[in-house]
Amino acid sequence: MHDMSTGHDVKTGTMVVLPDAEAIAQHMAKWLTGQALAKKDGPFVLALSGGSTPRRLYQILASAEYRDRFPWANTQFFFGDERFVPEADAASNYNMVETEMLAHVTVPPANVHPMPTSGDPTQAAATYQAELEKVYGGNVLQPGRPLFDVVMLGLGDNGHTASLFPRQPVLREKKLWVSTCVPDDAPHTRLTLTYPAIHSSRHVVFMLAGAGKREAFAKVRAGDPAEPASHITTEGELVWLMDKAAAGQ
Numbered sequence: 001m002h003d004m005s006t007g008h009d010v011k012t013g014t015m016v017v018l019p020d021a022e023a024i025a026q027h028m029a030k031w032l033t034g035q036a037l038a039k040k041d042g043p044f045v046l047a048l049s050g051g052s053t054p055r056r057l058y059q060i061l062a063s064a065e066y067r068d069r070f071p072w073a074n075t076q077f078f079f080g081d082e083r084f085v086p087e088a089d090a091a092s093n094y095n096m097v098e099t100e101m102l103a104h105v106t107v108p109p110a111n112v113h114p115m116p117t118s119g120d121p122t123q124a125a126a127t128y129q130a131e132l133e134k135v136y137g138g139n140v141l142q143p144g145r146p147l148f149d150v151v152m153l154g155l156g157d158n159g160h161t162a163s164l165f166p167r168q169p170v171l172r173e174k175k176l177w178v179s180t181c182v183p184d185d186a187p188h189t190r191l192t193l194t195y196p197a198i199h200s201s202r203h204v205v206f207m208l209a210g211a212g213k214r215e216a217f218a219k220v221r222a223g224d225p226a227e228p229a230s231h232i233t234t235e236g237e238l239v240w241l242m243d244k245a246a247a248g249q
């Protein structure tokens with residue numbers, strides 16, 4: 001288990017350095033399952049991420065080792081961000097999670113909350129917020145009563161995380177929980193959780209693998225304000241799960 005004793009923001013969060021991407025996925029599978037099993041006073045509420053390291057995590061959770069142990073029925077699966085493409089599109093995070101994990105386990109369909117990706121994106125964001133409010137039991141976030149048990153995040157080489165992209169208005173969103181984002185340096189309109197929604201969490205866990213992450217991570221760790229990930233905070237604990245290459249070791 002990683003040490004979760006310190007840190008509420010990206011600069012002071014706990015860094016856990018593991019040998020490689022496989023070790024990150026294995027560590028996360030074990031830790032996440034432990035957290036989910038420990039949740040006794042309500043549903044375990046999770047925000048999933050897309051990306052390459054999470055893909056392996058999803059495969060592990062669907063494997064014989066975890067399939068019958070993870071509390072699928074007590075977990076509410078939300079998404080941290082999504083490309084505004086049909087669910088069958090290869091760029092869809094939902095598609096990836098469904099293919100790698102959900103299709104292989106028994107989870108009540110009502111527990112799975114893909115971001116809507118048809119019609120008007122702004123309306124879709126509002127619809128998703130309403131779905132979160134239903135599980136949260138209210139429309140005002142309260143300190144001490146986090147929306148999410150765990151928010152999983154990745155880091156892009158331009159410092160984006162979830163779909164909080166550089167220079168976009170969503171970075172200034174203080175109230176809405178879900179918003180649209182149209183990156184000027186990446187394809188697809190996106191839906192994304194906002195900073196305040198991510199902040200309302202017991203744990204934020206970044207998963208970073210490969211030397212390609214080194215530069216962006218160093219900037220974020222130094223608090224470079226231009227990197228969207230620099231502004232991630234949580235009322236709970238923040239952890240960076242990294243491999244040696246990403247950590248520059």
Ligand SMILES: O=C(O)[C@H](O)[C@@H](O)[C@H](O)[C@H](O)COP(=O)(O)O
Nearest residue numbers: 050051052053154155156161162
């Ligand atoms: O892809 C996504 O769904 C997320 O929008 C994005 O924030 C991702 O986590 C980073 O781009 C890192 O991706 P990798 O882990 O694949 O490098």
